Every structure is written in C-alpha cells, then in structure tokens.
C-alpha cells in the first residue's frame with residue numbers, strides 16, 4: 001500500500017491526553033492548522049461502568065490474569081488510551097497548589113497561566129452538600145489530631161454532578177459533569193483541527209537535524225502515513241513520547257520515570273450510625289504534605305462489585321473478595337500517593353520498569369502510619385486494618401501517574417524542545433520531578449505556558465529562550481545516567 005501523505009500543518013501533535021487536547025484547541029483557536037494524532041478512538045462506550053473500567057476500549061489491558069498493565073517488576077500501572085488519554089478515567093482530583101518549584105528552578109514561570117488552566121479544566125471546590133456524614137466526621141477527626149485535611153478541589157462541574165454517584169472516576173456517562181480532554185478535542189475539531197484517530201505514531205521524520213513530521217500507521221486501515229508540518233509536538237504521555245523519541249534515535253529518552261506510587265488502606269467502622277465512605281462522594285477531602293511529598297485523601301467511591309473484584313485481583317484472593325463484599329457497608333479507605341525518586345525506565349516497546357527506593361519505602365510507611373492514626377481516631381478495630389488486602393502491606397502498588405520520562409533539562413530544553421529543532425515534548429513526560437499530587441492541573445498549566453511561547457515562535461516573534469544545543473542535552477542526559 002502506498003504511503004499516504006498528509007501535509008501543510010503548522011503543528012503536528014502526537015497523542016491526545018489532556019496536554020495534546022488543550023494544545024490542539026488553543027493553537028487552532030489562534031488560527032494555526034493543527035492535526036492531532038491518537039492511537040485510540042473516540043468511543044465513550046462503557047464509560048462510567050465497572051465493565052468499561054475493566055474492559056473498555058479506552059483501557060490498555062494486560063493479558064489474563066492481570067486486568068491492567070504490569071510493570072516488569074509486577075506492580076500495576078494503568079494506561080488509558082483514546083481521545084482524552086488519562087482524563088477518560090481519572091479521579092478528577094485537582095492537584096492544588098500546582099507543582100511550580102521544579103519549573104521555578106529552571107526559570108519557567110507558570111504562574112501567569114494558572115487561572116486559565118483552572119478555568120480550562122473546570123476546577124472548583126467540592127461544595128459542602130457533597131460531603132457525606134462519614135466524610136464530615138473524618139474531616140473533624142483528622143483536624144482534631146492535627147492533620148490538615150480540607151475539602152478538595154476537583155475537575156468537576158458540580159452543577160451537573162450527583163452526590164452519591166460512584167461513576168465519575170470511570171468517566172461521567174450521565175451528564176458530562178467530569179472534565180475530560182475529550183471535550184476539548186471536540187472543541188478543537190469544531191474550530192478546524194484535524195483529528196486523526198486509530199493512528200499510531202512510529203517515529204519522527206528528520207531532515208538536516210530538523211523535525212518535519214511524523215511517520216505513523218493506521219491501526220484499523222493498516223495505512224502507512226507521512227504527516228508533515230512546520231512543528232512537531234509529542235504529547236503521547238509518559239510511555240508514548242519517550243518510545244517515539246527512542247525510535248527516532250534520541251538519547252536519554254525514557255531512561256528515568258517517576259510513578260507517584262499509589263495505594264489504598266482500608267479499615268472497618270465500628271457498628272453504629274456511620275456508613276462506608278463508598279456511599280458518599282469520593283475523594284472529596286484530603287491534603288498534600290508538600291514537605292515530605294505525601295498525598296492523602298478519601299478514596300474513589302467504588303461499587304461493591306468493583307471493590308470485591310479489586311480485592312480478588314490483589315492480596316485478598318477469593319476469601320478476600322467475599323470478605324470485602326460482606327464488609328462493604330462499613331469500609332472506609334484512605335488513598336495515598338508519594339513523591340518518588342524517579343528511578344525507573346520505559347522500554348523500547350513502551351513497557352515500564354519501576355523500582356521503589358528505600359527513601360520511597362520510608363514515605364509509603366509514613367503514609368501507613370498516618371492512615372492508622374486516622375483509623376484509630378475514627379474508632380476502627382486495629383485488627384481490620386491489618387488484613388493483608390486492607391493494610392496494603394502485601395498489596396501491589398499502582399503507578400497511576402507515571403511521568404518525567406523526557407524531563408526538562410535532560411531530554412528537552414527550557415523551551416521543551418528536543419535536540420531536534422522544531423520537535424517538542426509537552427506532556428507529563430516533560431515534568432522534571434514527581435508532583436506527589438494529581439498532575440493534570442500542573443501539566444495543563446505547563447501546556448498553556450508552552451502554547452504562549454510556541455505561538456510567538458510560529459508568528460516569528462521568537463519568544464523562546466535560545467535553544468540548548470543537542471550536545472548540552474546529551475551531556476545532561478549522560479550525567480543523569482551516571483547518577484541513576
């Protein structure tokens with residue numbers, strides 16, 4: 001089959017997660033000709049359901065017996081695909097305050113773009129009426145023992161949302177209350193962006209050291225594509241962007257990886273009036289310990305079936321699943337993630353190897369210690385939080401927010417440009433260090449900053465810092481390799 005050429009674009013974007021979608025919309029609205037290439041589709045089938053979470057078209061699945069992808073070391077990593085990327089099934093927690101420090105150190109000021117990013121991603125504080133009785137009690141109890149739990153901000157339009165709906169984590173199927181990149185991409189399309197779905201980018205087309213487009217392959221039509229434009233932006237996420245760079249011969253890509261390791265601890269409430277937080281609006285209270293790099297919140301409100309299934313697939317086995325089903329009405333959970341050291345890598349074929357260092361382990365143990373304090377203060381029986389599947393000592397970790405695989409200062413320079421002229425990376429992979437908080441708000445703020453810089457360059461105003469030479473980036477990447 002002859003190669004099909006698509007050309008004449010100002011910006012060719014690979015990957016349609018939150019960053020790719022916002023890029024496509026903002027650049028199209030600024031009058032640029034944009035193509036957004038996504039290997040998944042735009043089907044919302046199964047969204048908002050347990051079946052969709054386990055088997056939906058937007059999930060990258062592992063082979064039986066695992067449901068989700070595994071790291072080479074056997075931990076979990078959840079990789080969504082399709083228009084909107086991770087925002088299809090993210091829990092919509094807005095990670096405030098934004099992870100500014102590593103950007104500040106590089107002289108990148110994201111602050112002027114914060115407000116725009118919050119508006120873009122529908123950030124609003126969870127209204128009081130969305131805090132259920134058990135959640136409210138937990139808020140009081142944690143504050144009383146000196147933990148600064150507070151009401152969380154979410155990427156949710158609460159005017160459309162329902163208090164006890166358990167679905168938003170898996171995508172809102174009913175009213176579109178949860179923000180997803182999907183809507184932004186559709187807006188981009190309405191403004192003239194071309195959406196090229198079911199098309200996987202293979203590598204960058206380079207002529208005289210300058211990126212001039214992308215080679216891609218249709219996953220449904222088996223068509224080979226050559227997609228050309230003035231600028232190439234990789235926004236294919238933590239695993240996609242480094243693999244495209246590796247296949248294009250860029251050194252250092254994928255050689256490190258943070259994961260924000262996450263886990264859930266559980267315990268049973270004493271018999272009485274309070275009921276499981278599962279019946280209430282999930283992830284509505286929490287806090288970030290910025291100094292230690294630990295995040296605490298109530299858990300996503302899973303259905304009884306999903307919670308039992310989760311126990312079956314992790315430490316609990318069949319007995320654990322039955323117990324979880326029986327205990328469901330009295331179960332409370334705390335969801336944690338930590339700022340990890342970023343020791344890990346992406347393989348050439350897009351798989352994850354991720355090591356938990358002893359410093360990471362210390363932070364995870366600190367989270368367990370705080371969780372036990374909370375369960376204690378809530379009157380839970382200590383025996384219940386020592387059940388393997390509940391204490392999570394034996395449970396898998398999930399690397400839910402992998403990133404930093406093409407970090408600023410190592411693989412891309414301060415303009416987010418690679419050693420190839422006109423080839424940029426703008427997504428979670430260019431973030432320099434683990435945010436230890438939900439990252440979408442940070443990366444959309446970074447995207448807004450990047451759009452403002454790129455537009456000046458495309459319009460001939462050359463706002464970007466002078467390009468860091470390829471050899472400097474190589475040196476930084478070698479220095480990094482020797483440290484890891």
Ligand SMILES: Cc1cc2nc3c(=O)[nH]c(=O)nc-3n(C[C@H](O)[C@H](O)[C@H](O)COP(=O)(O)OP(=O)(O)OC[C@H]3O[C@@H](n4cnc5c(N)ncnc54)[C@H](O)[C@@H]3O)c2cc1C
Pocket residue numbers: 014015016017018019020037038039040078079080081082083084085086087089090091092093094095199200201202235236237238239240241244400401402426427428429437438439440441443
């Ligand atoms: C279960 C879960 C819950 C989460 N909860 C939250 C939360 O509450 N709050 C929060 O802020 N964050 C949350 N996150 C994290 C957040 O979803 C991700 O950090 C975010 O989606 C990363 O955005 P991105 O634009 O970098 O790329 P991604 O969202 O990873 O999107 C990349 C896209 O590129 C496509 N792609 C990859 N390779 C190619 C290729 N070769 N060719 C074409 N297309 C390609 C993929 O199919 C995908 O659609 C959660 C993540 C998970 C998994």
